[in-house]
Amino acid sequence: MTVRTRFAPSPTGYLHIGGARTALYCWLEARHRGGEFILRVEDTDRERSTPEAVQAILDGMAWLGLEYEEGPYYQTRRFDRYREVVDQLLAAGKAYYAYETREELDAMRAEQMAQGLKPRYNGYYRDRDEPVRDDPNRVIRFKNPKSGPVVFDDRVKGRIEWRNEELDDLILWRSDGHPTYNFAVVVDDIDMRITDVIRGDDHVNNTPRQINLYEALGARVPQFAHLPMILGPDGQKLSKRHGAVSVLVYQDEGFLPDALLNYLVRLGWSHGDQEIFSRAQMIDAFSVDDVNVAAARFDLDKLRWLNQQYMIAAEPGTLAPLLADHLRRIGLNPADGPAPEEVVVAMRERAQTLVEMAEKSRHWYGPLAGYDEASQRKHLTEAAREPLALVRDKLAQVSAWDVATVNQVLSDSAQDLSIGMGKIAQPLRVAITGSAASPSIDVTVYLAGRQRALERIDAALERLG
RNA sequence: AAGCUCUUCGUCUAGUGGUUAGGACGUUACCUUUUCAAUGUAAAAACACGGGUUCAAUUCCCGUAGAGCUUACCA
Numbered sequence: 331m332t333v334r335t336r337f338a339p340s341p342t343g344y345l346h347i348g349g350a351r352t353a354l355y356c357w358l359e360a361r362h363r364g365g366e367f368i369l370r371v372e373d374t375d376r377e378r379s380t381p382e383a384v385q386a387i388l389d390g391m392a393w394l395g396l397e398y399e400e401g402p403y404y405q406t407r408r409f410d411r412y413r414e415v416v417d418q419l420l421a422a423g424k425a426y427y428a429y430e431t432r433e434e435l436d437a438m439r440a441e442q443m444a445q446g447l448k449p450r451y452n453g454y455y456r457d458r459d460e461p462v463r464d465d466p467n468r469v470i471r472f473k474n475p476k477s478g479p480v481v482f483d484d485r486v487k488g489r490i491e492w493r494n495e496e497l498d499d500l501i502l503w504r505s506d507g508h509p510t511y512n513f514a515v516v517v518d519d520i521d522m523r524i525t526d527v528i529r530g531d532d533h534v535n536n537t538p539r540q541i542n543l544y545e546a547l548g549a550r551v552p553q554f555a556h557l558p559m560i561l562g563p564d565g566q567k568l569s570k571r572h573g574a575v576s577v578l579v580y581q582d583e584g585f586l587p588d589a590l591l592n593y594l595v596r597l598g599w600s601h602g603d604q605e606i607f608s609r610a611q612m613i614d615a616f617s618v619d620d621v622n623v624a625a626a627r628f629d630l631d632k633l634r635w636l637n638q639q640y641m642i643a644a645e646p647g648t649l650a651p652l653l654a655d656h657l658r659r660i661g662l663n664p665a666d667g668p669a670p671e672e673v674v675v676a677m678r679e680r681a682q683t684l685v686e687m688a689e690k691s692r693h694w695y696g697p698l699a700g701y702d703e704a705s706q707r708k709h710l711t712e713a714a715r716e717p718l719a720l721v722r723d724k725l726a727q728v729s730a731w732d733v734a735t736v737n738q739v740l741s742d743s744a745q746d747l748s749i750g751m752g753k754i755a756q757p758l759r760v761a762i763t764g765s766a767a768s769p770s771i772d773v774t775v776y777l778a779g780r781q782r783a784l785e786r787i788d789a790a791l792e793r794l795g
Numbered sequence: 796a797a798g799c800u801c802u803u804c805g806u807c808u809a810g811u812g813g814u815u816a817g818g819a820c821g822u823u824a825c826c827u828u829u830u831c832a833a834u835g836u837a838a839a840a841a842c843a844c845g846g847g848u849u850c851a852a853u854u855c856c857c858g859u860a861g862a863g864c865u866u867a868c869c870a
Binding site for chain 2: 375448492496503505512531565593596600625631636678754769774
């Protein structure tokens with residue numbers, strides 16, 4: 331039988347870190363076992379679902395490169411099918427109408443809580459043979475078995491057992507004429523022949539009821555795998571302050587999708603001592619059976635480190651357009667400076683994100699924002715005048731403009747003046763970049779371009795005098 | 796309140812009835828270097844607690860504590 335997994339987000343928000351990892355694990359499990367991955371949008375909650383959120387999820391999936399064989403399916407387009415199934419259940423006596431108002435249900439719960447009981451529906455209408463009546467509060471409830479155990483072997487949490495006494499008769503069909511989530515998922519997962527349900531562990535509690543539904547419908551129960559949560563750095567539930575923002579903000583912040591995926595795959599899963607996984611390696615090594623049981627915290631530092639590893643390993647040409655884009659975002663024109671590809675090579679060991687890379691490269695594309703206070707005081711001193719002037723002259727005269735030529739000019743100058751390279755490099759660096767930290771000095775000068783380099787040296791010399 | 800679940804360095808994790816409890820991020824040194832990085836080397840850093848079982852428990856069992864999830868006509 332073909333393995334089929336699905337990612338089934340509800341479009342009430344964007345695709346966040348937790349959702350992205352669930353999607354990744356579903357995708358990996360399908361890929362690893364040569365199966366199919368399906369995307370299904372659970373939009374039965376019409377109040378909270380929005381088309382923007384649907385688009386945000388689709389965009390997030392696309393950016394991460396988690397392609398699906400089927401979908402997106404939309405639950406709102408399958409209402410006829412749910413109606414059909416609920417009617418079957420009704421006809422078979424496996425479901426019934428109930429008429430309590432919300433207030434009555436709330437009161438029931440409150441009373442049970444007060445008695446220290448687990449709150450649940452008391453089944454008042456379950457075995458009443460009343461004629462069906464029209465009522466604004468009319469819902470359809472499932473006849474959950476009254477006794478016996480419900481057992482399942484969760485692929486990450488192991489064996490979980492429930493007693494049917496703990497469960498109540500869940501609502502399948504709301505009074506507003508819509509199916510409920512617990513009903514729609516089961517119908518969908520059956521119809522879509524899902525073999526492995528991989529989802530967040532906030533769903534473990536729904537699983538026994540769903541299993542009962544599968545059985546009432548005479549369907550084969552799929553395998554379940556409940557993934558632990560991802561927590562914020564403080565161990566609290568992920569909030570907007572942490573990572574509960576759209577994965578697309580990671581794009582905005584200069585992360586590579588493969589780096590994010592690599593980070594996420596290791597959050598709750600590991601394979602020996604390996605930290606870096608290409609997509610192919612992930613697919614090869616991954617199994618939900620090896621996923622951890624405990625919740626994990628999101629650690630931005632490690633993501634940043636991984637992102638840099640990916641930037642260093644990437645073909646510079648593939649990063650160039652991304653860097654150009656980030657330069658534009660901070661108001662710079664990539665055409666006003668060196669080829670982004672060359673900047674990538676110079677800067678990838680000095681930046682952990684593309685945003686950082688763009689920021690640290692501003693001085694090659696736009697005017698100097700000013701000199702770093704301490705660097706200026708230390709290096710733009712009277713002692714720098716002679717070397718700067720000499721270098722300026724030589725740079726103005728050389729016929730070629732490349733790293734080797736610049737390097738030659740600098741070492742010649744050092745020799746001419748009988749001083750160490752540092753005495754030339756540091757003042758020059760401050761002159762060109764405004765700070766004492768940059769790539770090697772020949773590259774730094776080369777990337778500035780001859781005209782800009784000469785202008786900056788002139789400006790620095792003027793400052794001295 | 797009840798049901799379900801979780802607990803190894805600060806963080807992500809490996810691991811086993813007998814290990815110097817391993818790796819990675821981060822941190823701190825050192826090396827390198829004209830700066831800053833990157834790389835390399837090294838160091839500090841963990842089995843939540845209490846009882847059992849056992850010759851021996853981080854590992855198995857039971858409690859305690861802490862944390863999470865669910866108890867919706869949300870998903």
